[in-house]
Amino acid sequence: MDAVPAPRSGGIQSVERAVAALKVFGEDEPELGVTELARRLNLHKSTISRLMATLEAGGFVQQDPRTGRYRLGLQLATLxxxxxxxxxxxxxxxxxxxxxxxxxxxxxxxxxxxxxxxxxxxxxxxxxxxxxxxxxxxxxxxxxxxxxxxxxxxxxxxxxxxxxxxxxxxxxxxxxxxxxxxxxxxxxxxxxxxxxxxxxxxxxxxxxxxxxxxxxxxxxxxxxxxxxxxxxxxxxxxxxxxxxxxxxxxxxxxxxxxxxxxxxxxxxxxxxxxxxxxxxxxxxxxxxxxxxxxxxxxxxxxxxxxxxxxxxxxxxxxxxxMPTRVQADDRPARPRGAHEEERSTW
Amino acid sequence: MDAVPAPRSGGIQSVERAVAALKVFGEDEPELGVTELARRLNLHKSTISRLMATLEAGGFVQQDPRTGRYRLGLQLATLxxxxxxxxxxxxxxxxxxxxxxxxxxxxxxxxxxxxxxxxxxxxxxxxxxxxxxxxxxxxxxxxxxxxxxxxxxxxxxxxxxxxxxxxxxxxxxxxxxxxxxxxxxxxxxxxxxxxxxxxxxxxxxxxxxxxxxxxxxxxxxxxxxxxxxxxxxxxxxxxxxxxxxxxxxxxxxxxxxxxxxxxxxxxxxxxxxxxxxxxxxxxxxxxxxxxxxxxxxxxxxxxxxxxxxxxxxxxxxxxxxMPTRVQADDRPARPRGAHEEERSTW
DNA sequence: GTACGCTGTTGCGCAGCGCGCAACGCATGC
DNA sequence: GCATGCGTTGCGCGCTGCGCAACAGCGTAC
Missing domain, CATH: 3.30.450.40 (GAF domain)
Incomplete structure (x- = not known):
């Protein structure tokens, strides 16, 4: 159930971690603390703290100034x-x-x-x-x-x-x-x-x-x-x-x-x-x-x-x-990420 | 108009770049190539290539298998x-x-x-x-x-x-x-x-x-x-x-x-x-x-x-x-990112 | 009142990782 | 068929991001 950090995939590590961190936020737990995230991702909390600070600067998460916990940001909705x-x-x-x-x-x-x-x-x-x-x-x-x-x-x-x-x-x-x-x-x-x-x-x-x-x-x-x-x-x-x-x-x-x-x-x-x-x-x-x-x-x-x-x-x-652009839609059947359960209400 | 890579802000560099890259995708240009992205972000195209590969693995972007260009992925909608x-x-x-x-x-x-x-x-x-x-x-x-x-x-x-x-x-x-x-x-x-x-x-x-x-x-x-x-x-x-x-x-x-x-x-x-x-x-x-x-x-x-x-x-x-959680909403008025123009149609 | 446990943040320093380089494979166009 | 563009990849240097540990703030227990 917990997202283990993935066993050495070719990607950029910190970006992979950022993506994984964002995906941890679910409907059941819309607000997560640094320590909690660190535990779930098996990372040091300092790593998460810096990661969240960066994501917050980008609007991908918002920090509750009172509790210090994080939640997903509206920049995601824009994108x-x-x-x-x-x-x-x-x-x-x-x-x-x-x-x-x-x-x-x-x-x-x-x-x-x-x-x-x-x-x-x-x-x-x-x-x-x-x-x-x-x-x-x-x-x-x-x-x-x-x-x-x-x-x-x-x-x-x-x-x-x-x-x-x-x-x-x-x-x-x-x-x-x-x-x-x-x-x-x-x-x-x-x-x-x-x-x-x-x-x-x-x-x-x-x-x-x-x-x-x-x-x-x-x-x-x-x-x-x-x-x-x-x-x-x-x-x-x-x-x-x-x-x-x-x-x-x-x-x-x-x-x-x-x-x-x-x-x-x-x-x-x-x-x-x-x-x-x-x-x-x-x-x-x-x-x-x-x-x-x-x-x-x-x-x-x-x-x-x-x-x-x-x-x-x-x-x-x-x-x-359809607009001008031409587009095909066959792509290799590559499994991507497990199915996630949530109910986005919009 | 072009997003310069930001002059040394304390965050995690590669994550900042990932965020910046995602924000480059606009309504006018929903599909961007590696070279184009590299030019806009003043980065080497190999850097962008790897970045995009990582983001694609996370579902944040999709690559057109024919043209090789990228567009925003539906994982963003989920988040x-x-x-x-x-x-x-x-x-x-x-x-x-x-x-x-x-x-x-x-x-x-x-x-x-x-x-x-x-x-x-x-x-x-x-x-x-x-x-x-x-x-x-x-x-x-x-x-x-x-x-x-x-x-x-x-x-x-x-x-x-x-x-x-x-x-x-x-x-x-x-x-x-x-x-x-x-x-x-x-x-x-x-x-x-x-x-x-x-x-x-x-x-x-x-x-x-x-x-x-x-x-x-x-x-x-x-x-x-x-x-x-x-x-x-x-x-x-x-x-x-x-x-x-x-x-x-x-x-x-x-x-x-x-x-x-x-x-x-x-x-x-x-x-x-x-x-x-x-x-x-x-x-x-x-x-x-x-x-x-x-x-x-x-x-x-x-x-x-x-x-x-x-x-x-x-x-x-x-x-x-309102649900159980208690939440405050005062936070420092920190300017965050320039205003972006787009028309999300949903 | 004080000490504890918890939180999230930060300076330091090592080394791991991400970057730039350049070569490659491939498609397109002249 | 060469030229030019694309996106990808192996290599190796060195920057960057990490873990560590100390810190500050807060709520609670004693």
Whole structure:
């Protein structure tokens, strides 16, 4: 549980320590003293003291002048804003996300993959009074979240195998930890076009998610709807799944994804499921090359409510939505940092 | 414009460089190469290469595998979530903020002071279609933003003097750069209980802001309404100012602020304006000691629309809103980093 | 009142580590 | 195919960051 200083990795030592120190700050312990940090990082407290002083000068932490303890600083929020800002998908999705939130009455999120986590990059809050913590920046495991499972399901086969070979951490009694079971679950997700996670990561919390594809057909993001389990009953979940997939497909279309023969059978779906390169995260800008033909989009499902979502008539073609820069998104599947548990509430 | 490596400040050199490197990434240039970074920081490119490799391992930056260039990583968003999470004020304010956004139809923000900037820590999006960039984490100058001016106006006199002694950067032709003029403007803000900024920081953008006080009467945050100038006409601004102040006062009340004889004259207001310790940012948790008596709250103003805001019946007393931890918020007024321009869109 | 335990900070001096250098591999463009 | 740009990496010097221990401040226990 404690972050040991890492056994000699090639990086710059003091920067590695700075990063590790920042990551120690969690939701449970937003405020940490020098001694406490030193203990957790197995470093001398003088080292931490100097490190914190430097980070404070940069605005990455703030020191409580009374207690002398440190907490994370708002400069992180400023940089995070710029980091999130890169995802033009957010601009495209915002309208649809809010429409979905309004239609369902539940909180909706947009998530991408970052390393071996899903990370929420935008959200539309529930209109329902039950506040459940904000989530932008929150990291969710790939194997037990509605945001993560679609990202994993449509990843390259080798990547799925790698992830399923890792220990599937059980966060609740309902977390699926058996790789074989998870494999079938992922297959179901590829067929159905959406995922459900009922208290698999957090007790009392249920969510559904559907994949968003770019113009090449690669799954680059997930749209999710989440709320308290008591409110997201199975039938409501089923009806929301339809809206969810409509929203996600509409986003995919905005990104230039042309659905390949939408009425293909399930067999065709399953056989074509593994295409593409994997990581969707680094940038969601469009790579003009290679028009994608991939798995079928969500096959039409009976939308219980029959409601259509908001206008969502945002950008029409990827080319004029996305800025000039050209960006690819395949990168080696390098495990990066363990999954961390926290609830960032914004 | 370029960030020189800083002339020997006591901190850890490589960490300082890491921080500086991260801050170089701006909205205008979200993606930077090693050579470019090296040039800007006056460092050898090998140094930057190693630095970036280390930061990437920590998830603070991502490297584009094709171009080799770097951009900010989502780990920053994760940490930022935790940083923002500390501000319990956000939870208290969220409902009121959304109500205000609904009532005005414009985007509303909640900002606190961080160093010599105001930083947005929460927002409620406009229902109007004109999307104007998201703002959480965005830094705004104290002297030319509706978020910043109230924070400055109610700061300790010495702090105001210090800030006004600094060069007041002109971002637009309408930015007030004369300290004497600004001094009177701040006085007006203390009297009126709200600030207005019409294209003083960004062209085409107008905003109004009102101060939020904690139980001691210290101004710890600003509620702002902002939108395109063409939509925020003077009379609309005037009517919104009333709602704005209602919302801010209501938040102050939620924080335990008891308005001291609200019908005091202007003279009394002005003479009592300088109290308190300054920095409102480190934490907005309640210090149970010392019930504050300070400047008068917004004096009643004719609310043109007469509309009341949403229910806003959140927490009732500070004690049960705020978590257990006790926190003070006075810290030396140390200038920290120049103001940076960017538009974080989330 | 005093002594203790705790906190975070700081001067000192050694040596470990991070830097600059230059060479390398690679992609792009003329 | 050379030229030019990029980002990365092995080497070795010497600066820098570390551990040590002493210090100052605070709250508490006796």
């Amino acid at each position: 995070a804003g710029r980091a999130l800002n890169q995802y033009d998908l957010r601009d495209v999705a915002r309208g649809a996300l809010h429409s979905l939130a309004r239609a369902t009455g539940e909180t909706c999120n947009l998530a991408v993959r970052d390393g071996d986590d899903a990370v929420n990059i935008d959200q539309a809050l529930s209109t329902n009074p039950v506040k459940h913590l904000g989530w932008i920046g929150r990291r969710l495991p790939l194997h037990c979240s509605a945001a993560g499972k679609p990202l994993l399901a449509f990843a390259p086969r080798t990547d799925i195998e790698r992830v399923l070979a890792l220990p599937l951490v059980a966060y609740t009694p309902r977390t699926v930890t058996d790789p074989a079971t998870m494999w079938h679950e992922l297959e179901r997700i590829r067929v159905d076009g959406f995922a459900v996670a009922i208290e698999e990561f957090e007790p009392e919390l249920t969510a559904a998610g559907a994949p968003v594809r770019d113009h090449r057909g690669e799954v680059i993001a997930t749209v999710t709807v989440s709320g308290p389990t008591f409110r997201l009953t199975p039938d409501r979940l089923a009806s929301m799944a339809g809206m969810l997939r409509e929203t996600a497909d509409q986003l995919s279309a905005s990104l230039g994804y042309r659905a390949p023969s939408p009425r293909l059978g399930i067999a065709a779906v399953s056989s074509r499921a593994f295409v593409g390169s994997g990581y969707a995260s680094p940038s969601l800008r469009i790579d003009p090359a290679s028009a994608g033909v991939d798995t079928a989009p969500s096959r039409p499902v009976a939308t219980a409510t029959g409601r259509r979502l908001g206008p969502g008539k945002r950008g029409t073609l990827a080319a004029d939505i | 930022a979530g935790r940083a923002l999470n500390q501000y319990d004020l956000r939870d208290v304010a969220r409902g009121a903020l959304h109500s205000l956004a609904r009532a005005t139809g414009e985007t509303c923000n909640l900002a606190v002071r961080d160093g010599d900037d105001a930083v947005n820590i929460d927002q409620a999006l406009s229902t109007n279609p004109v999307k104007h960039l998201g703002w959480i984490g965005r830094r705004l100058p104290l002297h030319c933003s509706a978020a910043g001016k109230p924070l400055l106006a109610f700061a300790p006199r010495t702090d105001i003097e210090r800030v006004l002694a600094l060069p007041l950067v002109a971002y637009t032709p309408r930015t007030v750069t004369d300290p004497a003029t600004m001094w009177h403007e701040l006085e007006r803000i203390r009297v009126d209980g709200f600030a207005v900024a019409i294209e003083e920081f960004e062209p085409e953008l107008t905003a109004a802001g009102a101060p939020v006080r904690d139980h001691r009467g210290e101004v710890i945050a600003t509620v702002t309404v902002s939108g395109p100038t063409f939509r925020l006409t003077p009379d609309r601004l005037a009517s919104m100012a009333g709602m704005l102040r209602e919302t801010a006062d209501q938040l102050s009340a939620s924080l335990g602020y008891r308005a001291p004889s609200p019908r005091l004259g202007i003279a009394a207001v002005s003479s009592r304006a300088f109290v308190g310790s300054g920095y409102a940012s480190p934490s907005l948790r309640i210090d149970p000691a010392s019930a504050g008596v300070d400047t008068a709250p917004s004096r009643p103003v004719a609310t043109a629309t007469g509309r009341r805001l949403g229910p806003g019946k959140r927490g009732t007393l500070a004690a049960d809103i």
